[in-house]
Amino acid sequence: xxxxxxxxxxxxxxxxxxxxxxxxxxxxVTVIERFSELRTGxxxxxxxxxxxxxxxxxxxxxxxxxxxxxxxxxxSFVRADGRPYGTIRPSGNPDQQxxxxxxxxxxxxxxxxxxxxxxxxxxxKYVFGEQIVSIRQDSDKDGPVAVxxxxxxxxxxxxxxxxxxxxxxxxxxxxxxxxxxxxxFPTRLWAAYxxxxxxxxxxxxxxQGFNAVGGRNIxxxxxxxxxxxxxxxxxxxxxxxxxxxPFREASAKGDDALKKHLAKHYEGVGWKADAAxxxxxxxxxxxGSEIVQVKLPSLHNGRVVLVGDAGYAAGPTGGGTxxxxxxxxxxxxxxxxxxxxxxxxxxAYEENMRPLIKTFQxxxxxxxxxxxxxxxxxxxFRNHIFAFIAWTGLVEFVSKYLAxxxxxxxxxxxxxxxxxxxxKREGDL
Ligand SMILES: Cc1cc2nc3c(=O)[nH]c(=O)nc-3n(C[C@H](O)[C@H](O)[C@H](O)COP(=O)(O)OP(=O)(O)OC[C@H]3O[C@@H](n4cnc5c(N)ncnc54)[C@H](O)[C@@H]3O)c2cc1C
Ligand SMILES: *[C@@H]1O[C@H](CO)[C@@H](O)[C@H](O)[C@H]1NC(C)=O
Ligand SMILES: *[C@@H]1O[C@H](CO)[C@@H](O)[C@H](O)[C@H]1NC(C)=O
Numbered sequence: 305x306x307x308x309x310x311x312x313x314x315x316x317x318x319x320x321x322x323x324x325x326x327x328x329x330x331x332x333v334t335v336i337e338r339f340s341e342l343r344t345g346x347x348x349x350x351x352x353x354x355x356x357x358x359x360x361x362x363x364x365x366x367x368x369x370x371x372x373x374x375x376x377x378x379x380s381f382v383r384a385d386g387r388p389y390g391t392i393r394p395s396g397n398p399d400q401q402x403x404x405x406x407x408x409x410x411x412x413x414x415x416x417x418x419x420x421x422x423x424x425x426x427x428x429k430y431v432f433g434e435q436i437v438s439i440r441q442d443s444d445k446d447g448p449v450a451v452x453x454x455x456x457x458x459x460x461x462x463x464x465x466x467x468x469x470x471x472x473x474x475x476x477x478x479x480x481x482x483x484x485x486x487x488x489f490p491t492r493l494w495a496a497y498x499x500x501x502x503x504x505x506x507x508x509x510x511x512q513g514f515n516a517v518g519g520r521n522i523x524x525x526x527x528x529x530x531x532x533x534x535x536x537x538x539x540x541x542x543x544x545x546x547x548x549x550p551f552r553e554a555s556a557k558g559d560d561a562l563k564k565h566l567a568k569h570y571e572g573v574g575w576k577a578d579a580a581x582x583x584x585x586x587x588x589x590x591x592g593s594e595i596v597q598v599k600l601p602s603l604h605n606g607r608v609v610l611v612g613d614a615g616y617a618a619g620p621t622g623g624g625t626x627x628x629x630x631x632x633x634x635x636x637x638x639x640x641x642x643x644x645x646x647x648x649x650x651x652a653y654e655e656n657m658r659p660l661i662k663t664f665q666x667x668x669x670x671x672x673x674x675x676x677x678x679x680x681x682x683x684x685f686r687n688h689i690f691a692f693i694a695w696t697g698l699v700e701f702v703s704k705y706l707a708x709x710x711x712x713x714x715x716x717x718x719x720x721x722x723x724x725x726x727x728k729r730e731g732d733l
Contacts, residue, residue, distance in 0.1 A: 308332070308639075311451055311462040313436060313475045315342060317411070318468035318612025318628035320418035324362060325636030326466075327427040330724045335422075336434040336457070338469070342419055345589035346411025347497050347525065347535050348374045354660060355626025356407065357718045358633045365421060372413040381513045384574050388512075410533070412589065414625070431457060439465060439478045445606030446647065464646060466635070467610045468628075471596050471617040479608025480600075489597040491619055492539040494551045496566060496592030500583035504532045504576045516573045524576060534580045536566060536592075552594060562592045595619050597665055603657065604650040611635055616661045623664030630660055630718060637721035656719060 308331040312322050315337035323333045351359055351369065359365050380388040409417075422428050434457055440450040448461040467475030477484045504524050505512065513523035525533040540549035554565035563584055570581045584590065597619035603610050610616075612628035634656045639649035 308463045309448070309461070310334070311336070311465045313465065313467050313473075314338075314469035314612075314614070315419065315430060315432070316415050316468070316470065316612075317418065317625055318614070318632055320415070320422050321358070321362075321629050321632035322466050322468055322611050322635065323425075323428045324418070324422050325633050326639075327422070327425045328723045329636050329640035331427065331636075333428045334431065334457075334462075335428065336431045336436070336453070338433070338435045340433040342412075342415055342432075343589065343591070344412035344416070345497050345499075345591035347533065348408050349411050349414065349625045350409070351407040351414075351629070352623075352626050354630040354718050355628075358629040359407070361633070362421065365417065368417040368421070369407055369409055369414065372409055372417060374408045374410060380510050381515075382575070384514070384516070386575065410527075411625075436475065436478060439475075439608060441479075441606045441608070447607075449607045463607065464639070465608045467608065467614045468612050468632075469614050471593070471598050471613040473598075473610065473614035475608065476600075476610055476614055480605045487598055487600050488617075489599060489619075490552075491595050491597070493537070493595040494540065494593065495535065495537045495595060496562070496590070497533070497535050498584050498587035498590040499527070499531050499533045500580060500587055501531050502579065502583060503530050504579060512576075514575050514577065516570075516575070516577070520570055520573050520577075522570070522573070522575075522577045522580065524580065532580070534584070536570070538569075551592075555592060555594070559590050559592070563590060566592070599665070603654050607646065609635065609650055609653070616657070616665065618664045627660060627664045631657060634719065637719060640724065641721060 308326075308329075310326050310331045310333045312319050312326075312333055312335040315335050319335055319337070323335050326333045359369065382388050419430075423430060434453055434455050436451055437454050438452045440452075441447075448463050449465055450459060450461055451465060452459045465475065465479065467473050467479060469475050471488060472484055474484060476482065476487070503526070505526050507530075509526050511523060511525040513521070515521045519538045521537045523535045523537075525535070527533055538551075540551060550565060550569075551562075554562045567581055567584065570577060572578075573581070596617055598613060598615060598617040600610070600615060603615045611631040613624055615631065616627060618624040618627055631653075635650075635653045638652040638656065639646060642649035642652065
């Protein structure tokens with residue numbers, strides 16, 4: 305596919321991975337990101353199954369992920385006066401260690417690893433603080449599309465536009481001619497993250513979680529750099545079916561409105577939460593969103609195609625990150641495999657992804673979801689259940705039982721592709 309011009313929208317997880325694989329296939333890739341720099345927010349996510357297989361194919365990535373993985377020594381659940389109910393620590397027992405992924409990493413750090421892996425590639429150009437205004441496709445949808453930008457990039461033709469702009473994708477809305485909320489299936493859950501400069505845990509490497517009345521849950525994690533990572537999580541109130549829940553309403557108005565809403569919601573919650581909530585107002589990596597699934601009848605329309613949460617957010621089941629990694633690899637692989645016939649490549653991407661999407665979007669039975677939590681929310685649920693297990697003294701029994709079920713989720717075959725760049729001699733590119 306030498307010479308193919310590809311526009312990737314979004315520089316989080318799916319975006320840089322898509323750029324990596326298209327560049328490997330010989331395409332010229334432009335990545336645009338709406339924010340003025342790489343976003344660093346988010347909690348621990350983990351890479352599993354198909355995601356691990358793709359990671360291992362990306363030169364140097366596994367070592368980088370290990371180097372930046374989360375090193376919490378445990379988590380404890382506390383009462384309002386700070387006394388813990390129970391503390392979970394990795395046991396040093398190899399069977400039990402398998403319960404915690406080796407590839408647990410903060411989302412922002414993973415994004416940085418992927419960015420660093422791609423930023424110096426001569427076939428990849430990153431443009432921050434840019435977004436699309438319009439996408440024009442010919443009526444037969446079989447030819448380059450003209451893309452117009454908001455902030456200075458000049459209007460150009462691209463052979464392919466890949467929307468990697470998350471669950472609320474505007475690329476999807478523009479490319480598929482639908483509303484921004486179309487194809488989004490909300491759960492009742494929401495979550496928000498931010499970091500604050502103060503180390504609320506005073507050097508301890510054991511995170512703390514607190515469930516206050518009114519479903520106001522808050523956890524504090526540690527970072528080796530000596531700051532705190534806060535996560536808030538909750539459900540929409542029951543009285544809001546059909547009408548817009550307050551979290552969604554605030555979220556639609558932007559981060560400042562959402563911060564204000566959350567500050568009010570958590571007012572007087574007690575414990576260390578008051579200090580955390582005060583500092584939230586000044587945090588620069590705040591991220592809050594409803595936990596949603598995205599489901600589409602087709603992943604492409606003409607020359608606009610979706611990868612990651614934009615096309616198949618997995619929601620509370622986890623899997624969003626692994627699915628994004630697999631999607632980026634398979635899309636580039638299939639387009640490269642069908643030279644001169646992009647439509648056939650996109651069709652093959654669709655066919656290869658469907659079974660994976662189906663698996664990762666299935667709300668799994670509770671056991672699978674906490675053996676293999678693939679996102680922060682999954683990890684959070686697991687930790688809650690772990691707290692209960694530790695509290696009741698069932699640790700030995702449960703860990704033996706779970707370790708057995710764990711291995712089976714590890715094998716997830718992905719297609720093998722031959723990349724044009726691998727057939728060339730050094731200096732040929
Ligand atoms: C700041 C942040 C924090 C997150 N924290 C968590 C977390 O703690 N736990 C968890 O499970 N998941 C979290 N997620 C979601 C998680 O990254 C995804 O579920 C998954 O990794 C798939 O990633 P993605 O690249 O498909 O989408 P996303 O990670 O959602 O990335 C989309 C990217 O596109 C950019 N973008 C959006 N609109 C436009 C536009 N119009 N033009 C250009 N760029 C645009 C966004 O700024 C973002 O960088 C977070 C996402 C972000 C952006
Ligand atoms: C993750 O990234 C932050 C910067 O956003 C950095 O301070 C921190 O040290 C990184 N953590 C790890 C474990 O690499
Ligand atoms: C939050 O905490 C409450 C206790 O106040 C608990 O019952 C609930 O399950 C938790 N919910 C979520 C989604 O975090």
